[in-house]
Amino acid sequence: MLVLDTAHLPLAERAEAFHAVAAGESGSCSIEQERLDAGMWKRLEVWNFGPLTLFATHGTGMRIWRTPRHARFDSMNSVSVITQSTGAGRFVWNGHQRHVEQHDLVLAHKTAGYEYAWSGPGLSVAFMVDADLLGMPEHLVRAAIPLMSVSNLTPLLLHHIRALHRDADHISADPGAAAVGEATLALTRALVASVSTDRPVRRAVAEETLLPRILAYVRAYLSDPYLTPERIAKVHNISLRSLYRLCEEGGLSLEQWIIRRRLEGARRDLVAPEHAHRSIEAISRSWGFSNPSYFSRRFRQAYGVTPRQWRRFPPAASAG
Template sequence: MVTVVDTAALDAGDRRPGRVADLLEATMSSRIRFRDPTAPPRVRLDGWELGGISVMRLDLTGDVALLRTARHARADPEPVVSLTVQEVGTARQEQFDARRVVTGGQLTATDVSAPYEYRWSGRGVCRALRIPAARLGLPADTVRRAAPGLHAGPLHDLVRAHVLALTRDAGRLSREPQAHAVAAATVDLARALLASAVGPGRPAADVLGETLLTRVRVYVGQHLTEPDLDAERIARAHAVSVRHLYRLFAAAGASLEQEVITRRLAGARAELARAGGRPVAAVARHWGFSDASHFARRFRAEYGTSPSGWREQAALRPDGGP
């Protein structure tokens, strides 16, 4: 993680609205305007790179407008699409002659290669992913056509949760070997989100079919600790049959049931490695194992030691980790 701007760490002179705007403009390639030139804003902007995707979190208190002009857009080396979740506060977005109110928790898509305006007053927090448009493989006008119906689209909640999780864990993920795989899955989700929001038709159906496995795996990850997560529920959430779901995983050389168990065991293993945690039985229940003995057998088969043995080993390591 790189903390790009943090006004709490600046001298008083550098917290002036004009100076803070300059610092933000150097990174965000937008014109930043604070309505009150005398009221110092409170700002923290963090950024990461994850497999060719830019990830950012902006926490800003003030009356601010982010203005992306045609000149800014022309200066970019390649077209970019931004997926943004307004985590805190209410914002107003304008692009392609369309105005919309963005409430807390809502996901929006922005074509960063075209002029736009994004503003709020008071405290606002947003989390965003910036994806090169070429990686999406969609027609150039897709964002313009998808944006009005994005919040009501079938994948809004799934992708919103993914953006929030990704921005929360980006620092750790960017250092891990699977960073590029996570980025590729994110691109698939973005493609499916935009294509489905445009409306029914052959292009949307094709993209949804191509990205089904990715979407199922992301859905599983988001609901991994819920004990009622089973094939029937997963199939229903994706409007496919259980038989189709099993065929999908078999074609990828995988098993749905085994993947769920393996990921639950990995989550439990990571939790057990943290100091001062819950009893083993409580950890097992949290990760979807109703029977502690069954959990212990599966854990030993996977990792060659018991859950309590793994916890003891982890406690002896300086970093408490594997």
Template sequence: MVVVLDTELLPESDRADAVITAMGESFVASYVPPEDPSAFTRARMEVWAFGSTSIFRSGMSGQQLVRTAKRTRSHPSSTLSLAVQQIGESAFDQQGQQRILETGSLLVHDDNSPYEYTWSGFGACTCLFVSLHDLGLPVDLIRDASTRVRASPIHDLVVDHILGMTRNADALSDDPAAAVGLANVSVELARALLTSAAGDTRHRRDALAATLLTQIRAYVRKHLTDPDLTPGKIAAAHHISVRHLYKVCADANFSLHEWITALRMEGAREELAGRESRHRSIAMIAQRWGFSNPTHFSRRFRDVYGITPRDWRRMAGRREGIDGDTSSV
């Protein structure tokens, strides 16, 4: 991680100028007049690199970003921005259209077209930058789709992906294999988002196919504790056959059953160690994570972790200052 700016480290008299400079450099030479130069300016900006992509996270007092036609000509951008509004509400004007962005909204905007981006009070957003060259999509398609991303079936998946990249960003960006993998996934998700929002049949078919496994993984993670999480249900949720589901997984050298079992085992392991779950029996926790037979669960748990669920819970309890095992199988 690189901390671009943290105004807490600067004298108050220098903060407004520091924000203008940092935002101008970070947002493709956009001009940023403070909402009130005489007021206290609060800002923190962080950047992580993930292969050919990057994440920019900022939280700051009310500002206005103005990218003029002159600046788009003198400082053309090679990236597309996908930003999630995390705190506050903002307004975005581009090509004569205004969009009001509430908390949780996704904004996709073309940095090679003039825009104004404003918010009042304290606000925060996380922005993913992807290479226009890597996307390989026509400019007209990108500009058309950017105003309709909410209509894409993977809108929420893209939001979760962008926010998820920052949860363990330092470790992920420092791992070359993880960083490159996340960059590839980010580009494919951005392409699928845009082509599906634009309704472009040819690009949409290719892009959605390329991100299908990512969508399947995200769906499974979200429904891990559902007792009826079956291949049939997973396939139906993605409008494919069970046979095609298994083919997609096989093509990626990916065992769906083993992966789900491993995720559920890890979920049960974390819950067993949790202070808030110490009054739940091991059998209850096992069943919640899809293991209906407590004996079978205990055997598999020991095979995977080299310790029984009861001993793991007791050891975790000692670390948390909890005396003994407060529940039984």
């Protein structure tokens, strides 16, 4: 949901307007804008997913920082996960510095203070959650901050955040939005625990978050036609029987869940302007459907129209 676009404001008012909205949405902070007198621009979108808030900040470069002093004047004790979808960012915390490219993410704890910046045109997508709702001891969260790049769960959470942002308007309006937020927190807990030296915590969180991690893995490989239950079980070091039991306890059929997610991706791409040059068959293959007839049949069963009808008349198809 769009909350601010400074393009509609006089240049002299843009920085102050952005600061006021950003602080109101995410808490006390200091912000320094790039190109303040030569076309500074920001577009801020915010969505709520139950316990967490997702932010997308587009525009010219800036530097934002939070210190323990900011925290003392703010009731929010939050943890954030920050990504850079466009451009290159820079993260600084307690002497730890790193560049943030499009394949990276960083973890920030508000009371610990941090700085985040980028230069030139950019897009940063981040989510914030109350530290208590994350459910991890503060010392483990802080210890994990400089170790995010070494966890094999980082790509899964990054892919999840990108997918969440891509469909944020649709998902946030869905009755299941809070459940999506809870799944995101589970992945974040698993990521923090994965770099922890506390073995009991690591083991307990790994067991607690197994299903969200499996579903995140599946989302990341939906386009692979060789994604099978056997492969999923092997990657997560569990038996096929355990995989099916876990999914059943979670209230889902794994095969049907995979097909539904693939259909949703194909339906989105069929009407996306950037995919207008691609054939229906090419789009279906890119979402793991190797048989065009099977894809068309399942698409019609799910949405009441054929892929070709959806592509030609998406509003009418949506109504049906």
